[in-house]
Amino acid sequence: MELQEAKQKFIEAWGKLGSEWGINRTMAQVHALLLISPEALTTEEIMEALSISRGNANMTLRDLIGWGLVEKQHKPGERKEYFYAEKDTWAIARQVAQERKKRELDPVLKLLNELTTVTGDEKDPAYKTFKTSVADINKLAGNVNKTLETMLKAEESWFWGSLFKLFK
Amino acid sequence: MELQEAKQKFIEAWGKLGSEWGINRTMAQVHALLLISPEALTTEEIMEALSISRGNANMTLRDLIGWGLVEKQHKPGERKEYFYAEKDTWAIARQVAQERKKRELDPVLKLLNELTTVTGDEKDPAYKTFKTSVADINKLAGNVNKTLETMLKAEESWFWGSLFKLFK
DNA sequence: ATAAACTTTCAATAATATTTGAAAGTTTAA
């Protein structure tokens, strides 16, 4: 396969994967483009490469910066802003995990904890089932949370190394 | 908090979480409703409880069955179909992980492997960066894949027990 | 102060995803 075709497919696949996981397709594609680019790119170049508008490129880049996946760069003597993506995959994974934990898991955990205080009639099956289900989900969410927290602190080698030792 | 309000909030939160992770909001809500219901429910009851149309209820239930999260039940002497959700949270987590792995991770892994065979000029920075990035992502995806496979086989107690020992 | 170079905003538009509801299909009982 030629580089040009491979790039194309990679960007497409990354975009699809992103959209399947609730991440804007364009955002994933811009990220993919920057990931495989050795140099930082300008807004113009990104617009051109992905055929998107200036407004879209601007907002998407801002979001990516918000996720901690991309940073602005300035070249001496130039007015233009350049955008560069973190290339360390483990760092990317941690960053995404951290953001989604903060934005989505934490609020749910908070609510689940509140829901465990629900009052009702112990004889009522609806009440009992509700309590059990919520308690159960709460426990799993707590476990996921702890695992993520460990992962966020961990070095890649330590994390996978330990996991593999565990899983033989 | 009263049971009625708590149910409401739970269904809402589950729907929101689902939509943030690329799962249709209604599907997540129907799942939530069944999760906290001690009895199997009919299509009518689900339509009523969530104010959704018959067509929507029918399709959503079919999808949930496709995900292995809900099953049909029949009561003797009745024509109506009843729907019941698996209540074991660990089983749900495994089921979801398995489906998403099959539908989304596996195809990406396949593509990534193909992309590692890209040909090009070793002196070309674009080529080198592409190869490195893809190889790196491929490795991480492989690790995630192996971990999921282990998780799919694992018993809950063993899985989290081991994880906690590991993470002290 | 002015203008060129560049970035940001956001109302309008387009694209995508979800939902409806009525008709068609199926199954069961008599």
Added chain:
DNA sequence: TTAAACTTTCAAATATTATTGAAAGTTTAT
């Protein structure tokens, strides 16, 4: 068979989300 009870389908309508592009805003150099 017939009809009632129930389920499924899918084209059309609606709702949601993403994108455009031109105007407004900002910064820098002269």
